[in-house]
Amino acid sequence: MTENHRQPPEAKLEAIEDRRKRIARELHDTIGVRLRAAKFDLERFTQDTQPALSEAQRSRLGTISLKLASTLEEIQQVALRLRPAMLDDLGLVATLGWFIREFSVTYPQIKVYSDIN
16 A cells, blocks of 8 residues: 555645645745736836837737736636635634635525534
8 A cells, every 4th residue: 555545534634735725825926926027017018118009019918918917816716716825814714704705796696504603
């Protein structure tokens, strides 16, 4: 048997949570930060070169900026789904309450009842 099979279930779950936490942090701290910097640079470039740009060029740069913003949002959502930082900061009950509220906003046609206190 491999070493992984000898671990108790709690240790396996802890290892999975640690991995999710690390990946979520890396998504936010590396990829997210670099994309924000690229978006900032693009916006600064657009401002600096505005008079020399054609309408088509300005429009294209605006489209690229929107794509970067959308990608940043998706990275934040993936990191949040992997491991919400509030789980460590506020605990399980507060995090579950937040998830229930978010779910209710996203899917208003589904009624959610909770009693987690």
